Structures are given as C-alpha cells and as structure tokens.
Amino acid sequence: MQQKNTLIDIGANLAHHRFHADLDAVIDRARQAGVEHIIVTGTSERASRDAHALTQNYAGYLSSTAGVHPHEAKNWNAGCAKTIEQLAGRQGVVAIGECGLDYNRMFSTEAQQLLCFEAQLQLAVRVQKPVFLHEREAHDAFFALLKQYRSQLKGAVVHCFTGNTAEIREYLDLDCHIGVTGWVCDERRGDDLRQALKFLPKEKLMIETDAPFLLPRNLPVKPQEGRNEPMYLPVVLEAVASILGISATALAQQVRLNTGQFFNLPLAA
Template identity: 80%
Template structure:
C-alpha cells in the first residue's frame, strides 16, 4: 500500500463559525488524510486572537497568523495595531496577515486598505516575521507597496494566488512564495492559474485549502453543505503534481521543506 504524502496546510480559517460544532472531527479527518500541520489564518483582531487560542488548544499541530484582511481595513486603529503586534510575539504565530488589498468587493475603501496594508508591512519588518498576503483585483497598487517593503521583509507568500503568468513572474521577481488553493481545481475559473503554475519553481510552492472556502470542484463526492476543510488538501496537491508532472513523493517533500523553512515551524515537525 502506497504511503500518503504528508502535507502542511498553510491557510485554513478554522476559527470560522462553520467549524465551531465539530472542529475535533475536522482535525481528526485532516490527520487521517495526511495533513500533518495546519496554519490557522487571522483575518481581523478578533479572528487573530481566536486563531492563536486554537494553537493553544491543539499545540504542535496548529500554528496561526495575526493580521487584518483588507475587508476589515476600516477597523484598523492604534488599539488593533498593538493587539496584532502583541500576538505576533508568540512563537505559535508564524506570520503577519492575512493582509493586502482587495478591490473586488470593497468592504473598506482603497485608502483604508492601503493604510492598513502598509502598517502591517511595517509591523512585519519590526517583528521580523513573514507576511501572509491577499490580493484581488488590486495587483498594481498591491505590487507597488510590496515591492517597496520586500527587501526588509523576512519573507512573503502570496496566499491563494489566482493570477496569470505575468503576475506570477512579477511576484517571483520579488522572491515571493506562492500559495495554491482549490482554485486550481475549478474548471470555470482556474485556467489562468493552471497555465501559470507550469512556470512556478518548486522551491517557491506551498499549498492550502482556505477552508471553509474554495471547496475543490473536482471532488468525487462533494459535502452537502459545500464546506471545505483541510482533509481535502491532498486534492489540491494532486492537481498541482499532475500539472507539474513530477513524482508526488518528491513534490511533497519539497513543499514541506519550503513551508517549514518559510514559517520557521517547530523542529518537532522535522
């Protein structure tokens, strides 16, 4: 019997209310699927506190990020900034973010988003932890700010990358890592991403579910409620392996190495 590749999910929103009733079972299923570690995403002051709390409930298996998503940028203030910076001091908080720009749904103004994003880039420079980035329909402004701070940042991963080959190459020119989600499994929207991934160096690749969002559309059996969860990470992994036409074992080892080094994950994972 072939051994399952061991994988790390770099982005799962496990503090989301859709996981409140059965998180123990969700984590058990993830472990059974070969997911050996999960990084819980912080998207607001409250969500970042909740994500960190989960790392204390499941020590060693969960890490987290601390940051404010562009949708929540209107809530960025001095108190919020201090709270995020305090959280970033914890060893189990491995990155600043999810932060960036999103001009698609505009829950916060462009001005609010840019100010919030730049403040978190500055924070990441101070605490010397990598940034976990979000960009949608804002590539030009996002890239300009990121390029300004990238030389001072410990690392940068473009979470849930859904762009085209030109955008990918621009991020790679800034020495960014790239997070791939179930978007790659979407026959309706994922064509640009599938083309771009062919040009993604394996040493810059990481994978994630963004659960409970972005359920892979190619699942043989889809859950009735449409909720994504970390146990589906192997589906994302296999889609990437198929496109790159490489050995799944070799690819899994490379992705794990990338992820452990980027986030400085505990030695216990090694």
Template identity: 50%
Template sequence: MQLIDIGANLTHESFDRDRDAVIGRARAAGVVRQIITGATVEHSEQALALALQYPGELFATAGVHPHHASDYTPECDARLRQLCQHPAVVSAGECGLDYFRDFSPRHDQQRAFEMQLQLAVDLHKPLFLHQRDAHQDFMAVMAGFTNQLGPAVVHCFTGSKEELFDYLDQDWYIGITGWICDERRGAHLRELVKAITAERLMVETDAPYLLPRTLKPMPKDRRNEPAFLPHIVQEIARERGEDWQATAAASTRVANVFFGLQP
C-alpha cells in the same frame, strides 16, 4: 506523506459544530500541520487559542484582511503586535489589498496594509499576503518596503501570468489552492503552476472556502476542509508532471522553512 495546509480559516463559524473532528480528519489524511489564518483581531486571537490547544500541529497568523481595513485602529495595531510576539504566531497577516468588492475604502486598505508591513519589519515576521484586482497598487505599497521585509507568501494565488512573474521576480512564495480545480475560473492556473519552482510553492485549502470542484464525492454541505488538501496536491502535481508525493514533500519542506517550524 505529510502535508502542511498554509491557509485554513478554522475559526470560521461553519466549523463550530465539529472543529475537533475536522482537525482529526485532516490528520488522518496526512495533513500534519495547519496554519490558521487570522483575518481580524478577533479571529487572530481565536487562531492563537486553537494553536495553543493543538501545540505543534496548529499554528496561527495574526492580521487584518483588507475587507476589514476600516477597523484598523492604533489599538488594533498594538494588539496585533502583541499577538505576533507569541511563538505560535508564525506570520503577520492576512494583509493586503482587495479591490474586487471594496468592502473597505481603498485608502483605508492601503493604510492598514502599510501598517501591517511595518509591523512585520519591526517584529521580523514573514508575511501572509492577499491581493485581488489590486495588483499595481499592491506592488507599489510593497515597493515602499524594499529591502526591509522578510519572506512573503502571496496566498491563494489566482492571478495572471504577469502577476505571477512579478511575485516570483521578488522571490516571494506562492500559495496554490483548490482554485486550480475550477474549470470555470482556474483553468489558467494549470499552466501557470508549472512556472513556480519547487522552492517557492506552497499548498493550502483556504477552508471553508474554495471547495475543489473535481472532488468526488462532494460533501453535502459544500464546505471545504483541510482533509481535502491531498486532492489539491494531486491536481497540482499532475499539471507539473510530478509524482504527487514528491510535490507534497517539497511543499512541506518549503512551508517548514518559511514559517520557521521544526521538521
């Protein structure tokens, strides 16, 4: 069994004390590759540095999360374009819209999103997308780039049936996290995950966030980490009526193709 965690925030400060051990535990658990999320320019640079430290095992994305969209300057765009040209940077993003907390004004979010979509078009990069409570505007911005974009994954999907089918109708990929293990907020995903074809499904932890609530025993610090990805895959497979190793193998094949990785 080999897994690829397509979304791990290993540059987060909670990993500063034991990052190498976290990577080792993931490897021992069968998580053979991780895509390290870049959510600011600084963290995108750190993600690339980690990828260079673990060549062939860690890879990076480069982008600016909508929470930080107000910081998206021409200089920021130029730096992301430089980062995205490195072979270890396998996707543009995390980018998109997030109206749940509106940490950046919505017009700033839309502007930064559009600029990163243009970056992906110009550099022929797949997209690592974020959407929360902004579905209609998200779809409208994406529609402005119809027939221009390459592959796109809506990471950490937590939305509605209508949202899911809008994404699948566009042939976008779906990233499922431990949210599916949350009986309070994620119960609806247990039914929706059945509708995602194996050719569009990828798996992720979004570590250190979204610790699976069904994990036993729970880590004392309540920190999620990539080593817990097999538990998430087992939950997904059970709801899909599949052998979990078959689900794991399929998601790994999809991730290798999507990010352009050698099997």
C-alpha cells in the same frame, strides 16, 4: 497500503463559525488524510486572537497568523494595531496577515486598505515575521506597495494566488512564495493559474485549502454543506503535481520543505 503524503496546510480559517461545532473531528480527518500541520489564518483583530487561542488548544499541530484582511481594514486603529503586534510576539504565531488589498467587493475603501496594508508591512519588518498576503483585483497597487518593503521583509507568500503568468513572474522577481488552493481544480476559472504554475519554481510553492472556502470542484463526492476542510489538501497537491508533470510524493516532499523553512515550523524530521 500506499503511504499518505505528509502535507502542511498554510491557510485554513479554522476559527470561522462553520467549524465551531466539530473542530475536533475536522482535525482528526485532516490527520488521517496526511496533514501534519495547519496554519490558522487571522483575518481581523478578533479572528487573530481566536486563531492564536486554537494553537494553544492544539499545541504542536496548529500555528496561526495575526493580521487584518483588507475587507476588515476599516476597523484598523491604534488598538487593533497593538493587539496584532502583541500577538505577533506569542508562541505559535508564525506570520503577519492575512493582509493586502481587495478591490473586488470594497468592504473597506481604497484609502483604508492601503493604510492598513502598509501598517502591517511595517509591523512585519519590525518583528521580522514573514507576511501572509491577499490580493484580489488590485495587483498593480498591491505590487507597488509590497515592492517598497520586500527587501526588509523576512519572507512573503502570496496566499490563494489566482492570477496569471505575468503576475507570478513579477512576484518571483520579488522573491515571493506562492500559495495554491483548490482554485487550481476549478475547470471554469482556473486556466490562468494552471498556466502560470508551469513557470513557478517548485522551491517557491506552498499549498493550502483556505477552508471553509474554495472546496475543490473535482471532488468525486462533495459534502452536502459545501464546506471545505484541510482533509482535502491532498486534492490540491495532486492537481498541482499533474500540472507540473511530477509525482505527488516528490512534490509533497518539496512543498513540505519550503513551508517548514518559510514559517520556521518545528516539524519532525
């Protein structure tokens, strides 16, 4: 029987309500698929607390991030900032974020998003944790602010990158890592990403599901409820390996090394 590749999902929203009823089963399926570790995304004050709580319930298998998504930027205040900073110092919290800018839906104003993003960049500098970044339809403003702080940051990964070659080159100029999701499997809208990945050094690549979102469209059998899970991370790996023209096994080894070093994960040798 062919041995499964050993993978790390750098971004899964396991604190999301869609996982409340069957998280144990979700994690069991992930393990069976070869996913050895999952980083649970913090997207708000409450979600960051919940994500950290999960790392305690599944110690050693889950880590988490602590941060406020641009959609939630309107809720950023002194109390929220204090909570995120406290979480950042706790065992199992490996990055600040998900933070950044999102000018697509504008659930928070531009001014609120910029304030919230910069505050979290400053926090990441203080606590020397890498940042887990979100950008949608806001590249210029996002890049300009990130550039101001990048030299002081321990690390930066642009999560769920869906951009083009010019954007990926700009991020590489700032020594950023790139997170790739099932967007790469989408035949309708993934062309720019697929082309951009050809210019990405394998040492800067990480993979993720962004579960329960972004279910890979190339799954032969899709779940009826359309919920994405970490168990589908191998589908992302296979798609990226095909684009890069290398074996999935070789890519899995490189991506695991990248991820373990970036997030300082306690992985087995």
